[in-house]
Amino acid sequence: MRESTEKVILSEMLIDEQGWVSGTQLATKLKLSRVAVWNHMEKLRAQGFEFESRRSLGYRIKTKPQHLNAGLIQLSLKAKHRKFSFDILDEIDSTNDEVSRQLASGRTAPFALFARRQTKGRGRFGRTWYSTSETNIYVSFGFRPMLTPDRMQTFTLWMGVNICDLIAKVTQTSPQIKWPNDLVFQGKKAGGILTEARVDADQIRDLVFGLGINVNKPSTGWPSDIANRAVSLGEVAAVAVDFNRLATALSERILESYAAFCDGTHLATFADLWNCYDMLRGKKVTLIEADRQIMGMVLGIDDHGALLLRDSGGKTQRFRAGEVTIKKD
Numbered sequence: 001m002r003e004s005t006e007k008v009i010l011s012e013m014l015i016d017e018q019g020w021v022s023g024t025q026l027a028t029k030l031k032l033s034r035v036a037v038w039n040h041m042e043k044l045r046a047q048g049f050e051f052e053s054r055r056s057l058g059y060r061i062k063t064k065p066q067h068l069n070a071g072l073i074q075l076s077l078k079a080k081h082r083k084f085s086f087d088i089l090d091e092i093d094s095t096n097d098e099v100s101r102q103l104a105s106g107r108t109a110p111f112a113l114f115a116r117r118q119t120k121g122r123g124r125f126g127r128t129w130y131s132t133s134e135t136n137i138y139v140s141f142g143f144r145p146m147l148t149p150d151r152m153q154t155f156t157l158w159m160g161v162n163i164c165d166l167i168a169k170v171t172q173t174s175p176q177i178k179w180p181n182d183l184v185f186q187g188k189k190a191g192g193i194l195t196e197a198r199v200d201a202d203q204i205r206d207l208v209f210g211l212g213i214n215v216n217k218p219s220t221g222w223p224s225d226i227a228n229r230a231v232s233l234g235e236v237a238a239v240a241v242d243f244n245r246l247a248t249a250l251s252e253r254i255l256e257s258y259a260a261f262c263d264g265t266h267l268a269t270f271a272d273l274w275n276c277y278d279m280l281r282g283k284k285v286t287l288i289e290a291d292r293q294i295m296g297m298v299l300g301i302d303d304h305g306a307l308l309l310r311d312s313g314g315k316t317q318r319f320r321a322g323e324v325t326i327k328k329d
């Protein structure tokens with residue numbers, strides 16, 4: 001959001017907890033008449049804000065929009081991230097695809113694209129990612145890390161476990177991470193990550209980090225093909241999830257985790273964080289990798305992010321990719 005009059009009005013009302021600001025104060029600050037200020041507040045009302053007014057105190061925000069609002073996110077970002085460049089799109093084929101196109105056309109990284117809906121949301125293994133509802137988060141970040149491809153092996157795992165930790169803290173819930181990067185509550189999936197990279201002369205030139213999080217169950221219910229596998233934060237959190245607060249906290253955590261990954265400082269906490277949220281350790285599982293099916297007990301992950309499985313013969317095998325299902329006893 002550019003430095004607009006609406007943004008100034010919001011920032012004045014977000015300065016303190018109480019949030020009261022008088023019409024005269026706003027008019028003076030903006031060098032506008034009170035009628036003009038009122039007209040700008042109408043524009044904010046159209047975005048979903050509701051205001052409370054008191055003769056002696058002025059105005060304050062009564063209700064914040066429940067859909068993504070660029071001004072609210074930007075004003076809530078910590079000072080060090082205030083200049084972070086992001087856009088909110090009403091509809092796009094896939095935020096990963098659009099970020100990839102914008103990286104290819106030279107947009108300065110990092111940046112992020114949120115979308116309210118995706119018409120071709122994509123998941124791992126070429127699957128479709130349910131993306132028609134405004135009640136979820138669909139976001140992709142564009143980075144130019146200039147790292148060698150071998151460094152990327154643990155990138156998605158590191159980012160995934162950070163998102164899991166952030167969700168636990170912001171929503172006061174108990175998510176788990178299912179290798180490689182599914183965000184899971186009681187065995188049901190609430191989020192997933194799709195990382196895509198373009199390698200150039202042995203360096204990662206463009207990196208797209210895509211994240212989908214189910215925030216609220218759609219009012220019409222989950223589509224039948226995912227109904228028994230999907231869950232939303234709203235269904236597990238004791239308190240209502242504030243969409244914009246979550247988007248702000250996610251953006252900050254993603255930027256900070258990315259920076260820690262690039263400078264290598266993530267190594268100090270990665271293993272502990274993973275162990276804290278790992279859903280699979282000690283579980284008997286079936287892993288499907290291409291046309292192979294392997295059964296075994298999960299021992300954890302190695303330094304390269306590979307899954308360690310002890311097979312029936314007692315041998316430890318490593319897997320870089322694959323899909324895991326937990327065996328029912």
Ligand code: BTN
Pocket residue numbers: 093094095096097118120121122123124125127129137138139140182191192193194210211212213
């Ligand atoms: C998975 O299969 O678990 C990964 C799902 C990733 C979905 C997100 S939504 C935002 C971004 N855009 C896409 O098309 N996919 C990712």
